[in-house]
Amino acid sequence: MSRIIFHIDVNSAYLSWEAAWRLQHGSTVDLRDIPSVIGGDEASRHGIVLAKSIPAKAYNVQTGESLYAVRQRCPNIVIIPPRYDLYMQCSAALIRLLEEYSPIIQIFSIDECFLDFTCMERIWPDPVAAAHMIKNRIKQELGFTVNIGISNNKLLAKIGGDLKKPDMVHTLFPEEVPEKMWPLPVEDLYGIGRATTPKLHKVGIYTIGQLAKADLTMLLYYFKSYGKVMQEYANGIENSDVASGGQPPMKGIGNSTTISHDVDDKRDAYKIILSLVETVCMRLRQAKYCARLVSVSITSNEFLHCSHQCKFAAATDCTNDIYQAACMLFDQLWQRQKIRKLGVRVSEFCGNDFVQLSLFEKYDEKKKQLDTTIDNIRMKYGTRSVFRSCFLHSGYSPVSGGVPAEDYTMMTSIL
DNA sequence: TCTGGGGTCCTAGGACCC
């Protein structure tokens, strides 16, 4: 039996949520009606566009573009700082509403999800009418608009939902693919990004239709096994389930930060690394994992990127152990280049409910207790309530990097 | 480009082993 899959996507999510909040709190201006963006703080070198209004789109404002460049073209642009806690709440409210329509929902990112509508046809025989009803309820009750794409699989539902925005319902069933999807530029296909697009152009493929009908031997020659996947996608072939059974286990936890000024002093770098390790380890312990692999990455002021990793003999969740490892990795990696951004990431998880005693290290119950105590204090009184003295008057934050909220997981790259 | 931060997956090349 063929399935009915919805893809629900909040239009310009961050901006819509901020706009809706402001209207609900007495503002007379709807940010969605004027050239506006959600953007980071330029003074601390976080100045990029995170979301844009449709009037801003008329100035060709791109997500990820620098605010400086945007202001050159559009001097009257309104720039609003991001508020992630608001976005979490809006996202959660959206999911709660959608749960009234199907128990099978896959949260794909903070502003996107898939909903399996297959068995709902008895209650709502017309899925398109149901999608309109859902869309309109979201608009009325939550104050923001969504696009809903409908098809038999997640890939087509997602591409269909993107056809025309905002506040629209689209179908993209397999029989509609030649007419609705094949004329689109090839970069509109899920999985085709900045690097692959020019390569496809080079072999004469500009539209999804051309990719769908291209010679497979040629695709395999230029793109290896990915050539086959791309061609299947271009033909609308994809059959993964809407994965609603809880979130898939996390594979890694990482935090990184762009520093407000270039760093060329090792002691400064160590402080930033510690602040990142603090966040990473708190999240690690919260998830009840221990990690075996630690990796450190550096982005230079020239945007050159490098990374280095090492493995523990036994997995750990101890801030101090991971900090020591990260510093060693940094020493081995750093060639005295000016540092713009630093990152710390841990992976290769196992449960933390037992202690793997290494042959050569002594298990230290005190270290464990220290971490647990600090976690508890921070949970109760805030992340900045306890911190290491080296941060006093250092100008660096004792804890850096964001902590995604519990009830929302990042997307996975497999649909 | 005055270019963020959080993820996942894939691949090439080298080391090592049989």
Added chain:
DNA sequence: TCTGGGGTCCTAGGACCC
């Protein structure tokens, strides 16, 4: 040694997504 072939693991980097 004028040096086979294949498997596995590890590492760094790159591609993609939101």
